[in-house]
Amino acid sequence: MKSFTLEEVSKHKSANDIWIAINGNVYDVTNWLIDHPGGRAILLKHGGTDASEQFAKFHNPNILNSIGSKFLIGKLGLPQAIDKEVKPKEALSFGDGVAFGDPQWYQGVKSPYYDESHYRLRNCIREFVDKEIMPFAHEWNEQGYLPKDIYLKFGKAGYLACISPIPEKYLKYPMPCGLTLKTFDPFHELVLADELCRCGSGGVVWGLIGGLPPILHFGSEELKQKVIPECVSGEKICCLCITEPYAGSDVANIKTTATLTPDGEHFIVNGEKKWITNGMFADFFTVAVRTGGEGAGGISLLLLERSMPGLTTRKINTSGQWCSGTAYITFENVKVPKSNIIGQINQGFKVIMYNFNHERVGMAIQCVRFSRVCYEEAFKYSLKRKTFGKLLIQHPVIRQKLANMIRQIESLAVWTESIVYQTKTLSKKEQNLLLGGPTALLKAHSSFVFEYCAREAAQIFGGLAFTRGGQAEKVERLYRDVRAYAIPGGSEEIMLDLGAKQAIKMSQLNGAKL
CATH class of the missing domain: 3.10.120.10 (Cytochrome b5-like heme/steroid binding domain)
Structure with missing residues (x-):
């Protein structure tokens, strides 16, 4: 140049x-x-x-x-x-160098969780986000959708294959940075999600993450071959349809029905789903339906396609997550081949629960980075904004706000890494027994921390945080996104109650002297 x-x-x-x-x-x-x-x-x-x-x-x-x-x-x-080429000094840390603006292992603090492959993935995904996502996050949110080419770029780079690790036989493109399914672990997934969240937009993050896990873990080989390759390449999008106007966290009470035709070859689906992420853009719909009696024992999962007559989607205008295509979906006599069942008939509740811990940990990971983004943006602003003749950072009340953000972010990050480590080392059976309660509490705690940091960052920015775009763009947007972490995936109230009930149960199982 x-x-x-x-x-x-x-x-x-x-x-x-x-x-x-x-x-x-x-x-x-x-x-x-x-x-x-x-x-x-x-x-x-x-x-x-x-x-x-x-x-x-x-x-x-x-x-x-x-x-x-x-x-x-x-x-x-x-x-x-x-003009002479000047070699910069070797950086003491990775990233912008803002203390606590990145995980501490980025800044020289030793960690037992990460090796050279995690460093490589971190470097690659940061470059991708900085070039392909960060400059456009505001524009995409304002327009209310992600452009198709970002899905294709994200898929071609191999990152969609890392959202839930995908067997290589379903991949059109290899995993990034020389990773393979054999070398991939939950901390690679953490690094990917964490770096992606630097864009400061829950809508972008949720828009890029589809509803593949049920198909991946429980779908027939025919369904896997039909859905997974095109979704992880970014050519098509899959969404998860659980929540209804009548049932959110209370999954066992869903009312959408799927009735077998007299010849036993098809299901006829009728009902509604609400607040479905990516519903406006999805090609495939993983839908919870009632095929049996009341309660958890009568639920199944079916794969539906947008091309099926009787399936319609309508946009829901939400407080946040603007570009993630939140939809109200109506099913009116939708005819679905019986072969589109995911797992076993009337066993869908187990399939749904199978991924809940993973989903909740993922939401905590996102909250950690979103909280960091709020803190980092506020910290940088405090170094250049003056009030009453002094920089904001020179006011003790501002330093106290930043300090309180740091202590909550770091404690949340450490707890999150600890839970991720358990998912890496415990068997699935052990995870189901030991992690349900702690994961529920982690999920609730993460949204409390996120909300606190978004609020305090907004206070530091003042009127700028009440304006879309501009210097406080990320903070303003994330403040609107908070509710999408406090309610979906299990509301704070239900998560706290579940954590307490699990504590009672585990105490009894452990023979605690009560």
Whole structure:
């Protein structure tokens, strides 16, 4: 890229020819004067100068990647003829270097959980998120959907195969960074989800994660071959349809019915599902239906397809998660082949429960990083915003807010890693016995921490956090996303109650002296 001195930049400061230097790059904003949301006067005022400090006061740095890239013409430095390559010092930590803005193992603290393969995956997915997702998260949320090409890019890079580790025979593209199913462990999944959440959008994250686990673990080989390869390549999307207007966390009381035809070859499905993530975009629908009597013993899972007559989706306008396609789904006499059963008939409740612990741990992982994003954004802002003649960071009340965010984030992160380690080392039977209660409590705790950090970060940003876009873009958006972690996957109240009841049960099983 061509280099310009600041002296050269200073020659371009008229309305017909205006350059500005920001963060070491040079931008020709002549054609941006008319469209600049802040008006042309502010650009003309700083034309021909290094406006890095002024830019930082008013803008989110992601703008330089999305809008700024259109006007980038070079870098600020020595003339190209004598420009020299300068080797940066070896970084003491990975990432931006903000203390507690990343997991501590990124910043030199030793951890027993991660090896060289986790470092490689972390580096790869961070580069992908920074280039392909971060600059566009705000735009995607405002438009209310993810573009098809991001699914294809995410799939081709191999990351969709890591959401739930997929056997290699179903993969069109290999796992990233030289990973294989044999070398993949739950901490690779944690790293992937954690880095993906740096975009600061629950809608983006949920939009990219489909409803494959029931098919992967319980589907027939025919269903697996039909669904998995196209979904993990990003060509198609699968969603999980459990919640109804009548039953959310109370899964055993769902009312959508599936009745066998007289010839026993098809099910006829009737009912409704509500708040279904990706429902607006999905090609495949993993649907909980009632095939038997009341309660958990009468539930089955069926695979439905968008092309089936009688299946309709309508968008639900939600507080957060705007680009994840939340839908109200109606089934009116939908004819489904009996071979589309997932698992055994009337055994669907077990299939649903099989993945609940995994889903709840995944939500905790997301809450950890979203809490970090809120803290990191607020920390950076506190170093440049002045009130009453002092930087925000110089006010004890602001430091206290940041400290309280840190202590909650780090305690949540450690507990989450501990639970993930159990999923790596315990058998499935042992996990079902030992982890149900702790995972429920972890899930509830994670949404409390996330909500606290989103609120405190918003307070530090002040009025900026009440505005969509701009410097507080991530914090404002995440504050709206909080409820999607406090309610779905088991509400806080139900998770806390489940954790307490499991504590009583385990105490009795352990022969506690009560």
